[in-house]
Amino acid sequence: MNIILLGPPGAGKGTQARRLEKERGLIQLSTGDMLREARTSGTEMGRKVAAIMDAGELVTDDIVIGLIEEKLKSGEGRGFIFDGFPRTLAQADALEDLLARHGQKLDAVIELRVDDDALVKRISGRYTCGDCGEVYHDDTKPSAEAGKCDKCGSTNLKRRADDNPEALKTRLMEYYKKTSPLIGYYYAKGLLHPVDGLAPIEDVARQIAGILDRIGSP
Numbered sequence: 577m578n579i580i581l582l583g584p585p586g587a588g589k590g591t592q593a594r595r596l597e598k599e600r601g602l603i604q605l606s607t608g609d610m611l612r613e614a615r616t617s618g619t620e621m622g623r624k625v626a627a628i629m630d631a632g633e634l635v636t637d638d639i640v641i642g643l644i645e646e647k648l649k650s651g652e653g654r655g656f657i658f659d660g661f662p663r664t665l666a667q668a669d670a671l672e673d674l675l676a677r678h679g680q681k682l683d684a685v686i687e688l689r690v691d692d693d694a695l696v697k698r699i700s701g702r703y704t705c706g707d708c709g710e711v712y713h714d715d716t717k718p719s720a721e722a723g724k725c726d727k728c729g730s731t732n733l734k735r736r737a738d739d740n741p742e743a744l745k746t747r748l749m750e751y752y753k754k755t756s757p758l759i760g761y762y763y764a765k766g767l768l769h770p771v772d773g774l775a776p777i778e779d780v781a782r783q784i785a786g787i788l789d790r791i792g793s794p
């Protein structure tokens with residue numbers, strides 16, 4: 577089974593993708609995580625990617641499509657959760673082609689619906705474990721022991737460079753201009769499943785589980 581988690585910055589895509597990976601054995605493919613890794617490579621491409629991400633703009637289609645293609649080659653068979661990809665119509669078309677080339681198809685697009693005020697609160701309170709990637713929030717999901725990851729025990733907890741009010745404004749603008757047209761695109765293909773992303777994390781997970789069970793998850 578291959579699914580997309582679609583939604584604006586802070587909608588909860590990463591949080592839900594990590595749960596699905598654990599619960600359903602699917603592989604999370606987060607282009608944001610891949611690009612954050614690429615920016616530390618010390619290459620010219622890495623420096624360009626870092627500047628674009630810090631400003632809150634979208635990285636070019638060819639770079640992200642190339643990253644996804646590499647991952648699809650290496651993890652065939654288990655099914656994927658696309659987290660933060662596709663973000664443009666060109667990326668959506670490329671994904672369809674790539675999956676078809678691997679004899680696969682897209683099974684569902686889960687749209688996480690959240691209003692903008694909630695997004696600002698979520699982004700401004702978020703921190704993540706730099707070692708295992710677990711996602712926390714100052715108010716809604718703090719780590720049990722301050723400064724220590726519940727999952728792996730690391731003290732390397734950090735905040736993202738693009739989680740500031742100025743970059744968030746640009747990220748939201750990019751979402752509404754370039755990514756939100758995908759909602760209509762996938763609706764027309766009969767693949768769209770909206771969920772109430774404002775509900776607590778457990779409730780959102782239950783809504784998604786209900787959808788996947790209905791359409792026949794592994």
Ligand code: AP5
Nearest residue numbers: 585586587588589590591607608635660698702712713777
């Ligand atoms: P990316 O890393 O994909 O960031 P994003 O889309 O902005 O999404 P976020 O990671 O900010 O949020 P999320 O929806 O995963 O929310 P989370 O679960 O963390 O992309 C970063 C950048 O990379 C882009 O700006 C762009 O430059 C580039 N990029 C990436 N992909 C690209 C592509 N395909 N094409 C071009 N450029 C690309 O949750 C947020 C917070 O809320 C957390 O603290 C969490 O604990 C909390 N929370 C989650 N769910 C709930 C809930 N239900 N109730 C209360 N709190 C909740």
